[in-house]
């Protein structure tokens with residue numbers, strides 16, 4: 373990324389400002405070039421993949437009974453992060469997505485909650501968000517919150533299934 | 542826990558209720574809406590009832606919550622007001638296909654006080670290609686006649702060999718099949734051999750014989766990405782197309798589900814382990830969707846199924862949820 377920082381000298385010449393705004397040139401720096409964007413996206417995808425693995429049981433701390441998110445939320449169904457913050461009946465208050473995740477970690481999975489700012493939580497969020505971005509936000513049936521994913525059978529993300537269902541005992 | 546309360550109320554009710562009365566919607570238990578006593582005996586079919594338990598996904602180790610949920614299902618069926626003549630187990634006894642998990646399932650299911658028939662699910666099969674399952678439960682393809690109805694069980698979770706080329710160990714093969722999403726093993730079905738067997742099995746039956754098939758997966762293309770399908774479903778439906786009354790009952794989807802394709806009525810059963818969200822598919826009969834599960838209730842969205850077969854071969858399928866999770870439409874039962 374080029375660290376250019378164009379100061380817009382918005383003084384004295386109102387006409388120039390107007391022109392600059394109209395042409396979109398009033399930004400702080402150049403747009404990211406392709407190389408920079410690719411790097412950023414690669415980082416995000418890496419996290420999405422980590423999220424996929426966690427979703428399927430790669431962190432044994434998150435479960436003491438063998439269950440992983442993927443058991444009950446295939447393709448991150450019925451867990452749309454875009455519907456949060458929202459009121460959750462069990463907790464009788466409005467919670468953010470990560471709190472609901474931790475609720476499922478601690479209850480159905482009888483596991484240890486993740487820190488809300490942890491890399492693992494961000495990764496899970498990245499994965500779930502990746503499957504839901506752009507879907508209409510509605511609190512209705514889970515069906516409306518599961519996005520069909522255009523991958524061929526047997527592909528998915530490149531990583532191997534990591535531990536879903538493997539007994540840790 | 543809600544569930545305990547549900548069960549206590551349920552037992553009370555069954556204790557009080559007379560034969561073939563409406564047990565009704567109290568405690569979410571939906572039994573006995575159909576009055577067997579008034580059914581007219583038909584020419585060939587005499588009325589009876591059977592029950593279905595499926596998808597218990599038992600893990601290894603002691604005192605797992607899924608063990609208790611299967612035990613509850615067994616108790617629920619044992620306490621049915623009108624006793625079922627037999628119980629069908631629809632597959633996925635085990636989670637990881639290991640012998641100890643299958644044996645645990647066998648032990649719990651042995652508490653049923655009626656005859657049990659079983660078909661396998663993918664979670665039962667891929668450690669040793671059905672070796673342990675067959676050793677405990679017998680054939681995976683079978684048929685029998687009962688009170689005028691012809692029942693067929695088939696193994697619908699067979700995939701072509703994907704493991705040899707990848708040099709996978711038995712446990713790796715099983716893990717690959719455990720994945721619901723984007724199945725690594727590809728789409729499954731019953732295969733050529735069972736299709737041939739089916740042709741022979743029904744060749745001599747007259748078209749007015751009511752047919753009930755049991756497979757782990759639905760015989761129609763519901764959501765292939767989660768293997769909510771059977772690749773040779775169309776061939777099976779073709780072989781059975783001459784029958785006037787054909788009902789397919791399946792597990793695997795962990796949700797209430799209803800469809801009609803040609804002469805086939807298809808009914809999906811709830812699991813005893815966990816409910817699945819509905820995949821993004823428009824259902825022809827959206828009324829057959831159960832309510833969204835409450836994550837705070839460990840057994841919401843789960844239960845068993847019972848089917849009353851009336852004189853003439855008509856069937857009424859009723860879900861028996863562990864907790865209140867049925868819509869008013871579903872509480873009336875599904876005519877099959």
Ligand SMILES: [Fe+2]
Nearest residue numbers: 596633662793
């Ligand atoms: Fe299952």
Ligand SMILES: [Fe+2]
Nearest residue numbers: 633662663793
């Ligand atoms: Fe299954």
